[in-house]
Every structure is written in structure tokens, then in C-alpha cells.
Amino acid sequence: MTIRLYDTSARQIRDFTPLRPGCVSIYLCGATVQGAPHIGHIRSNLNFDIMRRWFVYRGYQVTFIRNVTDIDDKIIRKSAEQDRPWWAIGYENERAFNAAYDGLGCLPPTYEPRATGHVPEMIEMMRGLIERGHAYAAEGNVYFDVRSHPDYLELSNQQLENLQAAGDVEAGKRDPRDFAMWKASKPGEPSWETPWGRGRPGWHLECSAMAHKYLGAAFDIHGGGLDLIFPHHENEIAQAKAFGDDFANFWLHNHWVTMSGEKMSKSLDNSVLVADMLQRWRPIVLRYYLGTPHYRSTIEYSEEALREAESAFARIEGFVQRATEKAGQPVEPAAEVPPAFAEAMDDDMGVPQALAVLHNAVRQGNSALTADDKETAVARLAEVRAMLGVLGLDPLDEQWAGAGERGEDLHGVVDSLVQLVLEQRQAARARKDYATADAIRDQLQQSGLVIEDTPSGPRWELGSR
Numbered sequence: 001m002t003i004r005l006y007d008t009s010a011r012q013i014r015d016f017t018p019l020r021p022g023c024v025s026i027y028l029c030g031a032t033v034q035g036a037p038h039i040g041h042i043r044s045n046l047n048f049d050i051m052r053r054w055f056v057y058r059g060y061q062v063t064f065i066r067n068v069t070d071i072d073d074k075i076i077r078k079s080a081e082q083d084r085p086w087w088a089i090g091y092e093n094e095r096a097f098n099a100a101y102d103g104l105g106c107l108p109p110t111y112e113p114r115a116t117g118h119v120p121e122m123i124e125m126m127r128g129l130i131e132r133g134h135a136y137a138a139e140g141n142v143y144f145d146v147r148s149h150p151d152y153l154e155l156s157n158q159q160l161e162n163l164q165a166a167g168d169v170e171a172g173k174r175d176p177r178d179f180a181m182w183k184a185s186k187p188g189e190p191s192w193e194t195p196w197g198r199g200r201p202g203w204h205l206e207c208s209a210m211a212h213k214y215l216g217a218a219f220d221i222h223g224g225g226l227d228l229i230f231p232h233h234e235n236e237i238a239q240a241k242a243f244g245d246d247f248a249n250f251w252l253h254n255h256w257v258t259m260s261g262e263k264m265s266k267s268l269d270n271s272v273l274v275a276d277m278l279q280r281w282r283p284i285v286l287r288y289y290l291g292t293p294h295y296r297s298t299i300e301y302s303e304e305a306l307r308e309a310e311s312a313f314a315r316i317e318g319f320v321q322r323a324t325e326k327a328g329q330p331v332e333p334a335a336e337v338p339p340a341f342a343e344a345m346d347d348d349m350g351v352p353q354a355l356a357v358l359h360n361a362v363r364q365g366n367s368a369l370t371a372d373d374k375e376t377a378v379a380r381l382a383e384v385r386a387m388l389g390v391l392g393l394d395p396l397d398e399q400w401a402g403a404g405e406r407g408e409d410l411h412g413v414v415d416s417l418v419q420l421v422l423e424q425r426q427a428a429r430a431r432k433d434y435a436t437a438d439a440i441r442d443q444l445q446q447s448g449l450v451i452e453d454t455p456s457g458p459r460w461e462l463g464s465r
Helices: 039-057 073-082 086-103 119-131 203-215 226-243 274-280 283-291 303-327 339-346 351-370 374-391 408-430 434-446
Strands: 004-007 012-015 023-032 061-069 135-138 141-144 179-184 199-201 218-225 247-254 257-259 449-454 457-462
Touching (some): 004 247, 023 039, 023 086, 023 226, 039 061, 039 218, 039 247, 039 274, 039 283, 061 086, 073 086, 119 135, 119 179, 119 226, 141 226, 179 226, 199 203, 203 218, 203 226, 203 247, 218 226, 226 247, 274 283, 283 303, 303 374, 303 457, 339 374, 351 374, 408 434
Parallel strands (some): 023 218
Antiparallel strands (some): 004 012, 135 141, 141 179, 449 457
16 A cells, blocks of 8 residues: 655655654645635645545554634734734634635644744744754844755746736845735734844745744645645745755645636635535535545536536435345445445546446445345445545534534424425325325425435435526
8 A cells, every 4th residue: 555646846646654663754834824724725625634634544543733813914904904903813814724624624734733823933933044054033023034055946847937916016135026924013013023123024934933833843734725836835846945944855836726727716706605506506516526626637617517516416315325224234334445435545546437436336225225125225325425435524423413404403403394294295195195295296306306205114314506
């Protein structure tokens, strides 16, 4: 068994060997909490949640760090615009992100550090970089000297002479391409005391410092969205390696969710908020939609694609429910997933190929149910549950039970009403009034419900839209 991953820094798929046998350390760039999360934000965490689950399935102990950037230019700007404290905006949106992670079934991180809680670690890193000649202070700012690090831009494969300075050049910079590690205090802005004056963290410094604190000088995997390769990840590497860390052994990047071919972004006003989506779609369906394409492929958002995802998952869920009823008792997930599923997951987290194995098992299970072959149906059910568990999509798992599936209370109310109508349908069938029974069934189906007659009585479920 060898897991293979596409390493952005090597530009190829490499065999994964952990730095510590039996352990995997992952740092994922988390939320910048200037606003509520859209589905593009959440996709990254979903991809790495599935990756983490696969490592656990393969027997590794995983340390998973996901940071929170709770101070930056955008948060400060929104604070001024809304006349609210910067920390209130950050905390409100941090809670929204955590609600989205929880709602879509993501495992909680091992640690979730905030940038503002790690200023001492940032000061220590800046001091070390200044002493080594890789950084310098100027007018209360601290800049990284990009020319001092020969390997700068290797991740993004750019040439320094082709790199343009971003925006206005700050006073005191030796080179316009040098980037800010620490920004001098401005009136009305939050600030912290340092040996170089009061100020606040630059975006890139926080991740280098927090990764060092929680994972040490070297760790296995650094992840994030494709848009973070430059400048964020490039600058992280420069800081950490100039400080003396080996830093990340693998760099993994997920692709975007797009709308009309454009990356989903609040600045482009084309974002779809997770909170809004969860009002319209079951959380488990949204997880299926965002989590099952390959992490390095683009997801083009559309209502039609979501409806297709809902229908596809309904076929899986329907089999799980029917096979469980056939078994007459709970069926635990199999101890091992099918070899073809494992082979797909080992190959750079090939979820689409793994999903094909899962759907094939569902088809075989449905055929067994049709043939009244209980033994085969139960065997396929155990396999399907094992595969769904790896993907975080097992509808029988307690994380999806009750609340979250469009509301536990609402489901109970609907169930009571549907059962009343089904009793009327059963009474019509008992008196052989099949026209009325069929009319009731048709009306329920027009309302979006699927009615199935089983040996234990009629059963309903939500159909595709």
C-alpha cells in the first residue's frame, strides 16, 4: 500500500512517505474571516477532510491544523465601513465558517489557531530572520528581503525579474518586490507591541509562525486553494526556510468552484453562501456535490449539477435504506473497502474513480434485493457503508442523524402528515379502490415525495427536484 499525491512543488505525483512513521501532519490555510463562507471556501476544507479520513483509514495518526486569519486589511476596512469592532466582525464570521464546516460533516481540526493569538511566535521569527540578514525593519514595518533567498518563487515557477511590485511601493523598502511581514500601526487600527514598534501581522507571516509552533520545523503536507500558491504560499516558504525550517514536504492545492467560468469570489459578486445553500439543499447532498469531484478539478456551479448530485446520492441512500430494512437489523460497515476503491483513493485521492466503485456496488446490491438475495444485498451494504464512511457520506452515521437533514422537527411534522395520507391510500387499496389509491400516490409524487410499497408497509422519502 502506497499513497501517491500530486506535489505542486515537484509538479508531479510522488509516493507519500511520512516524516514520522505512522503519523501524518497537515497544515491547511483556513478562513480569512472578513465575511461569511461561500461554497468555494468550504470546498477546500471538504477536500482535505476526505484526505484526512483516508489517511486515518490507512492507519495513520493525523494531526490536522487549520488556521484562522482574524486580522487583515479587509477586516479592518469592513470595521471602518460598518463602524463595528474588527474583532466582532472576525468572530461573527469565524462562527459562520465553523457552522458551515460542521453542517457539511467535516471533522474538527486537531488545533485551530488564530493569527492574533500568536504574535509572540511571529516576533520570534522576525527577530531570527533579521539576525540572519533575510529581513529588515523600516519605519515600523518589517520586510522580507526576497533577494536574500535564492529559492524564492520555486513553488510558483516564476522569475524574480519578471515579478511586478503589487500596488504602491511602501516607504523604506529596499526592493519593491519585498513583502511585508509586519505592518506599522496606523491611527484607529489594532496593533501589538514589538521591538520595531507597534503594528499588526502581515498575512504571510502568521502561517509560517503557526505551522512552526504546532507542527515543528518540518511537516508532511501543506494545503490550500490554487489561488494561494502566489503570493501566500511562496512567501510562507521563503520565511520558514530562511528561518531554518524544512517546512512542508508536500504542497497540495485544490482547484476552484467557478460560476460562468470565473472563480467564485466575493469581490466579483458571484459567490453562493453556504448558509443560503443549506436552506435549500440537504447538507449531505451539498457535501456530495462539493466533495466528490477530484480535488484538482474545477467545479462549475449550476443548479442542474446540484440536482444531478441529489439524484445520484438518492440512489445510494435508497439502497442503504432498503438493504437495511431487508437485513432486519443494523449492518455495520465492512472492515475494509473494496480493493478497487482503495486503489483509486491511493492514487492522488481519486474520489471520482472510487465513487464509480461505490455506485457499482449499489447496483449489485439493488439487483440482489430484486432477486430476494438477502446475503448478497447485506454484503454489498456493508461495503457501501465502508466506502461512504471514508467520504463522510454514510447516511446512517450519527453526524447526519436528526438535526441538519432539513430540520429534525420539520421532518417529524412532514412524516406525520404523509403517514396520514398513506393511511388513506391504504384504506382505498383495502376496499379495492385502486383509482383513488393511485391518485393519492401521484399527488404525493408531484409534491416531491417518492412512495415505495415494502413488505412492512409503504415508505416515503424525498425525491430529486
